Amino acid sequence: MTETLQLRGRFTGVDLDQLVDWRVVRTWLYLGMFWLMVTPSIGVALSGLFNYPDYLGTTLGLTFGRLRPVHVNGVIFGAFSTLFIGECYYLVPRLCGVRVPWSQWAVPLAWVWSIALLAGLISLPFGTNHGLEAGELPLFAEIPMFIVVAAATAQFLMTVAQRLEPQLYVALWYLIAAFIWTTMNLVLGSFILPYTISGINSAAFHGLYIHYIVGLWITPAGYVLIYYFLPVSVRNPLYAHKLSLVGFWSLALFYPFVGIHHYLYSPIADWAETLAIVTSMLLIIPVxxxxxNFFGTVHGRWDGFGKNLPAKFLIMGSLMYLAGCFQGSVEALRSIQQPTHFSDFVISHSHLTVFGTFVVWAMGGLVYVWPRVCGRELWSFALGNWAFWLITVGISTMGLVLTAAGLQQGFEWMNGTEWVDTVVRMRPYWLVRTLSGISMDTGMSLLVINLMMTALTRPTEAREVAPAPGVAPVPAGGSAQ
Amino acid sequence: MEILVILVPLALMLGLAGLVAFLWSLRSGQYDDLEGAAWRAIADDDPPQEAPAKR
Known part of the structure; x- marks a missing residue:
């Protein structure tokens, strides 16, 4: 115990729970769970169109092209970002030892964010679309969303500036970077790019923008979550803090250059493409x-790991990250790009990373934070475990079938097979993809039901201390006393 | 294609900004106590009930 106190340094005597504005965390996470239920499901609905092209009717607004950006933007800015920002309001004050300033503004910020996004997503099927991938949302959604990100950036930077200990933990490094980069990037993608540059020049710049959304928002944001929630959920300090910082700085150095790998074999100059390929391969270093670090952190804690739901989500997401990022780096090679471009291989990569890794990490953080927000244990471990396995089986299957489908179709195209024949042979893969999506959606629904029950049951009882990993969770009615 | 005249220096500047930020953090003593920062992160409200695992 004395050792713990010494290690806490200037944090000694600080009650971290007192620093968190629970109303803010709760609002953001409730809205995040709403998005988690809605926007991935749109993807499942869409995937049915591949096998049954007419099942949504012939309304223009319900065609693939109109609905796809609803799914993609909804998952990135809804399901992932809302949960992420909510979890930041939990972890930033705990890592800094001080409250987040102006936190009374953070609840309205959550509503502005979600309402603006909802309005934007609803407008997309009606044809308001910039035609800029991951930047499709109309201006009336982009302006409020930019303001929210900028305001949250200001809040978190102020918190970090007042921190008790000068040394920053790696999660804070990533947090600072993610928010600053994204505030700048949204200016580029929302306000400059759609109105100023056109043609191939726009494509080159768009490569920068879209890769900043995935690489300088989703990726560092996800790292914030896992670098905080993995050590605290397994109760081991980070395996190697120095190594994690090597990862951080190599990300900061290499990422600005990789964007053009989305446009290999395009009219963009070859040398610029080569630069993007080289830096894409260098990204293997941070990965x-x-x-x-993650597996080193869990080392020594594997016994009882099966009962540790947040850590299970985080480690499963890390395995998906390994697979997804390997795909991403090799896809950037010209010889792999040739068969895989325009094929389902790309879709496999985007789902393994955005969903399999980052949404899963956000869900891991959610499962960790939510019982603390409610001041009680998770309603049902068994239901949580079902959710975990349905999601795991779903995303693994989706990753595998889409990789196989993409490689098969890509090589058939290269061999000059009749295009329609290659499409017909994709149908079983697409059916399995829809089923795996249903599995993921069912899992997420069970998760949200579980968390709602956690919030609704036993409202009068005081907060219980979370059990150490390995100890069976307290059953729904409370432990026998 | 003339956009590369802007794009490449911009990317270089961003990479350079990362490098400058790193050198600044190195000089400002950010890395003097790496272990402490890692331990503080898990020094949560309820302290670990057992000794941390030996590696």
Whole structure:
């Protein structure tokens, strides 16, 4: 105990729970769970169109092209970002030892964010679309969303500036980077790019923008979550803090250059494409440093790991990250790009990373934070475990079938097979993809039901201390006393 | 294609900004106590009930 106190340094005597504005965390996470229920399901509905092209009717607004951006933007800015920002309001004050300033504004910020996004997503099927991938939302959604990100950035930077200990933990490094980069990037993608540059020049710049959304928002944001929630959920300090910082700085150095790998074999100059390929391969460095760190952190805690739901989500997401990022780096090679471009291989990559890794990490953080928000244990471990396995089986299957489908179809195209024949042979893969999506959606629904029950049951009882990993969770009615 | 005249220097500047930020953090003593920062992160409200695992 004395050792713990010494290690806490200036944090000694600080009650971390007192620093968190629980109303803010709760609002953001409730809205995040709403998005978690809605926007991935749109993807499942869409995937049915591949096998049954007419099942949504012939309304223009319900065609693939109109609905796809609803799914993609909804998952990135809804399901992932809302949960992420909500979890930041939990972890930033705990890591800094001070409250988040102006936190009374954070509840309205959550509503502005979600209502603006909802309005934007509803307008997309009606044809308001910039035609800029991951930047499709109309201006009336982009302006409020930009303001929210900028305001949250200001809040978190102020918190970090007042921190008790000068040394920043790696999660804070990523947090600072993610928010600053994204505030700048949204200016580029929302307000400059759609109105100023056109043609191939726009494509080159768009490569920068879209890769910043995935690489300088989703990726560092996800790292914030896992670098905080994995050590606290397994109760082991981070395996190697120095290594994690190597990962951070290599991400900061290499990521600005990789965007053009989305446009290999395009009219963009070859040397610029080569630069993007080289830096894409260099990104293997941050990927491997984070993975070594995650598995090193859990080392010695594997017994009882099966009962540790947040850590299970985080480690499963890390395995998906390994697979997804390997795909991403090799896809950037010209010889792999040739068969895979325009094929389902790309869709496999985007689902393994955005969903399999980052949404899963956000769900891991959610499962960790939500019982603390409610001041009681998770309603049902068994239901949580079902949710975990339905999601795991779903995303693994989806990753595998789409990789196989993409490679098969890509090589058939290269061999000059009749295009329609290649499409017909994709149908069984697409059916399995829809089923795996249903599995993921069912899992997420069970998760949200579980968390709602956690919030609704036993409202009068005081907060219970979370059990150490390995100890069976307290059953729904409370432990026998 | 002339956009590369802007794009490449911009990317270089962003990479350079990362490098400058790193050198600044190195000089400002950010890395003097790496272990402490890692331990503080898990020093949560309820302290670990057992000794941390030996590696």
């Amino acid at each position: 491997w440093t984070v993975l070594v």
